[in-house]
């Protein structure tokens with residue numbers, strides 16, 4: 660499952676962070692999920708339950724924020740919000756826009772419990 664490997668890598672990032680900062684655990688974490696990231700929120704929540712066991716994230720308050728996709732047309736420079744990864748510019752019909760937002764899953768905010 661794709662989502663579980665994402666959770667595993669988030670756990671690793673947070674374990675490293677807590678170790679580096681000399682903290683104890685993560686109190687709260689907010690993830691940003693792009694609408695074109697291919698991540699399924701339900702699958703992510705399910706993977707989260709399994710993936711954070713016995714880690715610094717086990718008791719963390721877990722939040723998800725969706726991020727709407729945003730693209731900029733290479734040709735007419737128009738910004739728009741695509742619903743798929745292969746959508747032409749709505750103004751000039753050009754394919755090959757730059758996707759600025761919405762393609763990734765990233766950590767937005769972490770609150771740590773200090774020792």
Ligand SMILES: [Zn+2]
Pocket residue numbers: 732733734735736737748749750751752753
């Ligand atoms: Zn265009």
